[in-house]
Amino acid sequence: MEPKLILILILVISVSVTADYVRPKPRKALHFPWKPKAPSLPQQVHISLSSEKHMRITWITDDEYAPSIVQYGTSPGKYTSITLGGSTSYSYLFYSSGKIHHTVIGPLEHDTIYYYRCGGQGPEFQLKTPPAQFPITFAVAADLGQTGWTKSTLDHIDGCNYDVHLLPGDLSYADYLQRRWDTFGELVQPLASARPWMVTEGNHEQENIPFFKDGFESYNSRWTMPYQESGSPSNLYYSFEVAGVHVVMLGSYAAYDLNSNQYSWLKTDLSRVDRKRTPWLLVLLHVPWYNSNKAHQGEGDRMMETLEPLLYAANVDLVFAGHVHAYERSKRVYNGRSDPCGPIHITIGDGGNREGLATRYNDPQPEWSVFREASFGHGELKIVNLTHAFWSWHRNDDDEPVRSDEVWITSLVGSGCHAGKGHGQRKILMEP
Template identity: 30%
Template sequence: SGEFQIGYNIKPLDPTTVGSIVRYGKHRYPLRHEAKGKSLVYSQLYPFEGLQNYTSGIIHHARLTAMSDIYSFRTMPASGPKSYPRKIAIFGDLGLTYNTTATISHVKSNNPDLVVLVGDVCYANLYLTNGTGADCYSCSFSNTPIHETYQPRWDYWGRLQYRWLERDLANVDRSITPWLVAVWHPPWYNSYNAHYREVECMRVEMEELIYSYGVDIVFNGHVCNSTMNINGTPEQCFLFICNASN
């Protein structure tokens, strides 16, 4: 209920002013059942000068019980050059802006076979929120085309992370997987002053490894600007795409 606000002097809405009630039934009319829930307002406040704050409209939550579950999924295709997804959506740094809903709606309307998120979904006053109490899920098996080098649930960096990636790249059968794509959040190369050489240590340690195994494409986010070349000249080996959602 209500509208979200973006600006410097914003006033959050009062969630107690609107009831959270859902009416439902087996038919459109009449709706014989009713469920009451709760409402809240989410605010993102920046302590830095020059950055605009955000506060949501009133968000309603109501649980409908005694309903059957509906599950829908699509299985992975068999490995092979002709069986990989034909339409791929890649985006990141959605944040909480006027463009967020438009980006997601555009992705959904195109019905992609695969969605790749290059990091940064939403933000909460520069700290983690209390969460919902759900488990922290992660990829715990290796027989998929997408492998993870790092999870914040455990600290595997330095030599352990490097050796894992080296073994993983060495095990790729290019006759089955002709395109080798790497994804991480902050780009190694960009010309934006605020993020320039922000992950230089990672680049120094891993760039030669990436090159040696012939990674074809790297997707990054983080820098909310377009980068069409590297060091002012076209790059023959790497194609870096920074923040594909913008």
């Protein structure tokens, strides 16, 4: 046998023996056969948090005269309250959306199951409101799309006892084909109608056509978030509070320079955070700032340069991002290196989209990078109390959610970081 052939065989055997995990093959896009529906039937139902003790219910009908009412109560089929909301619609090239209903219901009790019906007819749905205090669990997954792996991810999240889903960008991967927004709404309805989904935009939500269509029209029409409730001028960035956690959703594709509305809003929002009331502070955005994958290298650098000092001054605990189709967790980091007072950055753009995984990483692994792997999966963040949380990442391994990375996280509240920034770092949030 030739020496070169022997060497190749040895390498193949070595790799097959030492490899910890063999990545499954990509899966095809899901097929959604057309089914006739009554025009007034509520479709694509999803919910999101609004103001304190209130929930926004969103659904679509093909009947433009269908009312935007939601009936709800705490017993099946017994609706003790009814609320009237509003609606919108949009056209995109040769596509016209159905009537998109948005109705805010409440006040609602914490940690309670409600039964509700949209539009005065159709099936009954049920939702569970988040708890008033710790513990609370967040499911986290970005870059979902509509493939077989997406369905696997959603199935795994459905099996997780979570309270709120956080999605840092790239939802439907419609990419101008508006019907894909409808099929995405159909795909996620079983989960999104039962627990609040809090999302921010990614690059696949832009869908702008220069001189003809502004960006994010489909996204803004369908996925309205509580931006007005948080004092934001744009649905592309906002904040909300739930069970002792202040969550900031930033817009990677909205202006973020020092003179921008987003910068001004973020500075004001962070300066108002009361860490006695919300001891945990999370931030979500689409384009990661700390990324050792070869994909999308450096794309978040300018945003990081502008906004990272604000997050550091505010003692942000965790930053979640998507965009890179892989998973990575950092140490606490700031200004490009480990810092005990900086946030932990987690990239989780591995929900299952059709573009596949980003499998190539920079070597050597940066000092601040703790764990990285190119696999589809989802994350779970259980905030146990005001000081401790447990983070776990679950790889989609042959349709079984395998916990592959986990860590206990201590909040920066009580760490001394806040007091240590009194010489100037905290002042950045107070300056006009």
